[in-house]
Amino acid sequence: MTRGEFRTLMTGLAFTSPWILGFLIFTLYPVAASIYYSFCDYDVLSRPVWIGTLNYHDMLTDAVFWKSLKNTFYYALVSLPLGLILSLLVAVLLNNSVVGRPAFRTFFFLPSLVPAVALAMLWLWIFNGEFGILNYAMNWAWTKIGVFAAWVSAFFSDAPLHWPKPHFPNWLAEEQWVMPAIIMTSLWGIGGTVVIYLAALQDVPRELYESADIDGASTWTKLRHITVPMISPVIYFNLIMGIIGALQVFSGPFIMFGGSGPNRSALFYAIYIYQNAFEYNQMGYACAMAWVLFLIILALTWLATRATRKHVYYAGE
C-alpha cells in the first residue's frame, strides 16, 4: 500500500466512522450481548447468571412457545403467498394504460402509508362482530341474495323459501376467526410490494410482448411466460422480504389484541418474545427465542434461495 492509498483509505474510514462507531455500539454490541444473555438467567435488573442451554431446553417443553411458532407459521404460509400473488395481479392491472392510471396507483399505495396504530384501531371496528362494516356488508349481501332466491323459487313452488339467517363470525372474539382476520389486515399493506412490482414491470422489454402478440399468445400465456420470468428477481426479492416480515409480525396484532387474543390465537412469535422480555422480565429466555427466530429465518431464506435458483432470471448472466 502506497502512502497515497493509505491516505485515501483513512479518509474513507474517517468519513464512514460515525456509521462504523454507531454500528459497533448500537448494533454489534447488543447483538453479541444477546447471544451471551441467551445462555443466562437474566431479568435485566440483577446480574445475569450463566445457565448453559437451559433456555433453549425450556423452549422445547414450553407449549406456549410452540403455539406462538405455529400461529406465526400459519400466518406466514397463508398471508405471504396470498400477498405476493395479489400484489402481482394488482401491479399487472395498474401497468395497463387506462385513464387515470396515476390516480389508481396512488389509491393502491395509500393504505401502506397509514400508521400501524391507526390501522389497527380501524380494523378493530371493521371486524367488530356487532357494529363492524364487514359483517354489515355480508349481511346486506346475504339478504339481497335471499330476496333474489325467493323471487326465483316463487316460479317453481308455492311454498315460501326458507332463507337461513347465518351467524356471521365475531372475528376478533372467536378463536378460529382471529387468524383469518389478521391475514386480511395484512393484505391491506400490499401497496409497497405493488410499487416494487410496477417498477420491475416497466423494465420488461416491449418487443417480447409484441412478438408474442404476433404469435397469437393469450394474456395469460404472456403473463406466465414473459412477465413472470422477466421480473423473477423482483418476485424473489419480495419473497425473501415477505418471509422476514411475516415471521416478525408484531405491531398490528399487538395493538388489536393487547396481548395474545382469545386462547392465544393471536400470539405471534415476536409478541411472545416481547412478553418474556418486558412483561415477565425473562430477558435471557427472550434473547434465546430471538436467536431461534434468527436461525429459522436464515434457514428459510436459504431454502427459498435454493428452491428458486433455477427459476430466477438475471439479464446479465
Place this chain on the structure above:
Amino acid sequence: MKIRLFLVFVCLSAAGIGIAFVGGCAPTKSDKTADGRTIVTYWEKWTGFEGDAMQAIVDDFNKSQDRIFVERLPVSSIDRKIMLATAGGDPPDIAGLWSWAIANYAEKGAITPLNKMLAEAGISKTNYIPVFWDLCSYRGFTWALPSTPATMALHWNKKMFREAGLDPDVPPKSLDELDAMAEKLTVVQIDRKGKKARVRYTDLTPEEKEARDFSIVQLGISPAEPGWYNQMWGYWFGGRLWDSDRKITANSPENAAALDWFVSYPRKYGLRNMQTFGATFGNFSSPQNPFLAGRIAMVIQGVWMYNFISKYSPGMEWGAAPFPSKDPAKTPNVTIAECDVMAIPKGARHPKEAFEFIRYVNSQAPMEKLCIGQRKFSPLAICSPDFVQKHPNPFIEVFSDLARSENALYVPQISIWNEYVEEMNVAYDRANIGAKTPRDALTIAEERVQWKFDRIMRRWDKVKEERIKEWSQ
C-alpha cells in the same frame, strides 16, 4: 489537508458518541433548585383530576419546608419504564407503582426496603388498615407505602332494578340470589311467530330458553365484565391462588367452582349471544361502557367507578355493596384490595429526601386531601370524623368497610403474577368457549404457573441469603 480532515472527523464523531453516552447515563441537570433545595424526582401514573389531586399535595409539601423540592412527572406504562430506568442506573427518586408489582420489583432488587427509615419515623402496621400494610410487604420487608387504596364492590343500576320489579335498594345477598336477579334483569329480543318481541329472560318458555335463539338487549350481569379480576373469582368461593409458600392452587375445588359459575353464564344465555352482546361494549372509560350505558345492571368495580359514573352517566341512580359470595355465612364481605404505592427505586440519588415526601403523603391531613381529591378512602387506620361527609362518593363507606373485612384479599405476592394472570385468562377463555372443561383448563394453567414458579424459586433459593443480608442493611 487530508490528515487534518481525518482528525476533524475523528474528533467530531468522538464528541458525538461522548455526548450520547454522557447524555444517556449521567445527570444532565443539577439536582438542586436555584435556591439550593434538593430536587426529588417523582414518577407517577396519574393524569387528569387524579394527577391534579396529587400535584396539590406535592405543592403543599414544597411550600411546607425549604429543603426539598418534589418534581412530579406523569409517566405512562410506568412499571416498564421504572424497570428500564432502574436497570439503566438512572431511576427517579420516587416511583408511583401498584401494590401487585411489589413482589416482582423487590425480588429483582429494583426497589429498596424501607424498614430502617420506617422504624426511625415510627411508622408501623398499626397506622394503617392492615390489608394495605400487608400489600406493601414482601418476604418480611416493607417496600413501599400506600398512596391511594382501592377495594372492589358490586355496583348496581337502581333504575334497571325497578324496571325488573326488584327492590332498587336491596342488592343480592348471595351469589345464588345474584344469579336469580340477573335472570330477571336480562332482556332478550326473540322471534315469536315472525314477530320480534322484547321479553325478560324469566318470561321465556322453557323451550325458548333451551333453544337460546335470541339476542341479548340487556344483561343482569356478565362475570366477564370488566374481566380484570377473572383470575380471582375463586375468592368469592373461599378459594386461594397459592398456599403462601411454593404451591400454586389455581385448580383448587373452590377455584374450579368459580370457573363453573363463570361458564354457567354463556351456557345459560348462549355463548354466541354473549359474544355478540359483548361486541357492542365501548371502551371502559367512555359513555359506551356497558354499565354506564345501562346495558348491564350489575358489575364488579373498584372505588374509582364513582368518577366514571359522574363523568359519563351523571344521572344514573346506582348503589354499591359488597359483591356477594357463594356462601355469605362462611365468607362474608369478600373483596379484592389493592393500592397505589410509592417506592424508592434502587439507585435513587436522594432516598432520604424521597422518604420525607412519602412520609408526608402518609400523614393524616395530606392523605385525606389526596384521597378526597381522587375520590378514594383513606388507607390510614385513623380517619377524621367528617371525612365521609366531605366525600363526594355516597357509598365510600362500603369500600372502606370492605377494606377492614377479614376477607379483604389480594393478588398472590409472587414475582410471576403477570404470567399467572395470563395463564388464568387463557384458562377462562378456554372454559368459556367450551374448548376445555373448567377442571382441565385450570389443570393446564396450574401446571404452567407452577413450572414457572419452580424456576423462580430455584433461583431464589440460590440468592436468598445474599438478598436478605443486603435488604437488612
